[in-house]
Amino acid sequence: MATPSISHRLAEAAVALFDENGYDETTVDDIAARAGVSRSTFFRYYRSKEDAVFPDHDTLLATVDARLRASTADTAIVAVTDAVRIVLAHYVEDAEVSLRRYRLVGRVPALRAREIASVARYQRLFREFIGEWLAGSPDADLRAELMAASVVAAHNQVLRGWLRAGGTHDPFPPLDHALGYVIATFRHLERPQDGKDQVVVATFSRSASPQAVMEAIQDHLGSRP
Amino acid sequence: MATPSISHRLAEAAVALFDENGYDETTVDDIAARAGVSRSTFFRYYRSKEDAVFPDHDTLLATVDARLRASTADTAIVAVTDAVRIVLAHYVEDAEVSLRRYRLVGRVPALRAREIASVARYQRLFREFIGEWLAGSPDADLRAELMAASVVAAHNQVLRGWLRAGGTHDPFPPLDHALGYVIATFRHLERPQDGKDQVVVATFSRSASPQAVMEAIQDHLGSRP
DNA sequence: CACCGTGATGACACTGAGTATTGTCAATAC
DNA sequence: GTATTGACAATACTCAGTGTCATCACGGTG
Secondary structure, X not given: OOOOOHHHHHHHHHHHHHHHHOOOOOOHHHHHHHHOOOHHHHHHXXXXXXXXXXXXXXXXXXXHHHHHHOOOXXXXXXXXXXXXXXXXXXXXHOHHHHHHHHHHHXXXXXXXXXXXXXXXXXXXXXXXXXXXXXXXXXXXXXXXXXXXXXXXXXXXXXXXXXXXXXXXXXXXXXXXXXXHHHHHHXXXXXXXXXXXXXXXXXXXXXXXXXXXXHHHHHHHHHOOO | XXXXXXXXXXXXXXXXXXXXXXXXXXXXXXXXXXXXXXXXXXXXXXXXXXXXXXXXXXXXXXXXXXXHHOOOHHHHHHHHHHHHHHHHHHHHHOHHHHHHHHHHHHHOHHHHHHHHHHHHHHHHHHHHHHHHHHOOOOOHHHHHHHHHHHHHHHHHHHHHHHHHOOOOOOOHHHHHHHHHHHHHHOHHHOOOOOOOOOOOOEEEOOOOOHHHHHHHHHHHHHOOO
């Protein structure tokens, strides 16, 4: 259409003004004026000034939630990696906007706080999903918490690297690497299929003393009480 | 002294009023009036309404920072666990206040956001410290990010459990368990001392097929590229 | 064509957080 | 005794966010 949606015009006006004049210096009136609507209309589309910077977070969160829920215990790991890829893909799709927002968020504490809060919402989602997946196994809550935190941290690390590099390279190989790392690290979280068919690998240095071997074994056993 | 510090009176008045009348329903004027000072005095002691709920976060953060900086690469793990214990100890010291705040934060989204932001600051601190510690090793940034996230997640999991239980039990054994778990999980993050003297443990199910063993080994190797 | 319901928008008023400025008073220094 | 400093109060201001009501465009209906 000739005139893009009001919602989109508002978001664009907001980011442009924040960029030009600074966040605190820009009033909602300014944004509404630039978008050619009234102040009240702004608040009809966005609950707050910050909201205009993160227009589609709720949608994305719902998408991730849906992807996680559309899986069984057998496909949990795939669901998690898929969900993370969805999020990253969302940033990559609109690299222009993502980069501008990244620079903006870096300069405005209020926006940084907002972003951190939304990251926490993803982490909570993953935690709940993984918690259900692991339910019944020992330390399920703890493990779910740790794995959710790691998954989200891995995503953020890759995303930040991509943003800092100016959104130039393809971030999915790094993401796969990072997620592979997380999954390998947490592989022993998976519930043993039938309790007897586990495969575990151990190697010993030929020069290792029996004491050193014992300590390694104790550490290993100590982590699964 | 007969009259406690104004700062303390303000914080107490704030939490009391938030408890009685709700957060949004309480104005800064109310808080100041209850503390027997003027509105402007409130803002002299706290930058915002939320600040009054988390009076000593900055101090605690500085303490943690100091503890981390007062360590070398050799003692990094001890420093991390110590730092986490400092934080938990701070909550336990004043269980009364911690519990009241926990209930309050659970009900007020604005406070929850604030708390999440301060958790992020701890995580950042740990990430930087661990990053320096691992500097030079492959994937140092990624590993630092993951371990910091896990350490913080472990702490929060234990803290939440303690708070939900009403602050009754001693949370340090659970913390040790959780941290032990994290450290065991990330043990292979430690840089090998001299590259040849590692001790690694591997066990195989007697019924495992050679293929299963090979897969396990490949997974193991895949996590250290 | 006149009428009517509906949904989007604007105009406006109000509350309250946070800031900045200025004034006042008391303690301490000199 | 006077000057300086610092803690607090008083006041006015900006602006985010909420709520209410009027207006206008519109599509359908009689």
